[in-house]
Amino acid sequence: MNEKFKFSDEKLILRFQEGDINAYNELVKRYKDRLLNFVFRYFNNLEQAEDVVQDTLIKLYTHANYYKNVAKFSTWIFTIAKNNALTELRKNKRKRTDSLHTDDGRFLDIGSKEESLESRVQNEIAVDQLNKFLDEIPENFRIAVVLRDFQELSYEEISKILEIPIGTIKSRINRGRIQLAEKMKHFKE
């Protein structure tokens, strides 16, 4: 196994600050999909989300020295991505027309978990529906829920990224989940 895989994100960014380009490449590898899944929720447009992720990773390249080892790297990079996404949203208020599907209606990535075909199909349908419902709940609920349940970040990290008190974050996530659950209930019925 390559040695750099042993390093934490924080160690990698420190190495990159010292000029190790491989550390940067490793961070890109670790975060590009995570950032895409997060940013996508702002736009619901893959192309635009990818552009924002590119900008975020370029900022990581040019502003690496701005990172101070007092916060988690994930908090820092997600904050940059959030700010880039909000800037882009302000610049271009495009209609959210795309969905998680490619043009031929398939999921972009199914994952490689060992499941039966039936349960995979059921899960796909549920996730597909959930993604549509996610678009229907208020953005401040959606982003908080995505960071918690898709990205699996801690409440503290989400609070730092969104610059909102933990209590408010907890409340938004809870309300977002309840709204989604309510919609899923009608879907199942």
Added chain:
Amino acid sequence: MDYNKFQDRISDWIENTMDIRDRKEFEKFLAENPEYQSEVDLVRNTIDIMKAAPSLSTTKDFDKKLQDRINLLRNNDKSQTDILGFSKQNFAFLTLSLLCIFMLSVYLLQPSQSNYFVVDEDVDSQELNSDEEDKKLKEVELLNDVNGSFVSDKD
């Protein structure tokens, strides 16, 4: 506990982040109102679906695009640091600053510096003298006006 409070705490209960007292209160409410159990189950199920959701992946040319942009940045950096290790802008600023310092030094250290002020004083005194002469002339003209040409003829 009322229904609103119950709703507010569903996530805390599912994630087990309540203290024991609140947890007991929540569970007591659920036991007394079993019709709300399905609401909790539905939220839990929704969380499970999200956690198991497949994730999006960047497109195939993502890495190449990123690499191209980084290469462009590197090239720009190189072209900007091609004069004695300074960027063009910094080099120009440095040169200008040095030139200014040099000119200021020459100006301050030149030997005729003290004469400059003397000359100034001379000019001032000359100006003063000419002012006084003007004043006298005006007085004479005034006398001329009062006495007519007689005074000036007499002079």
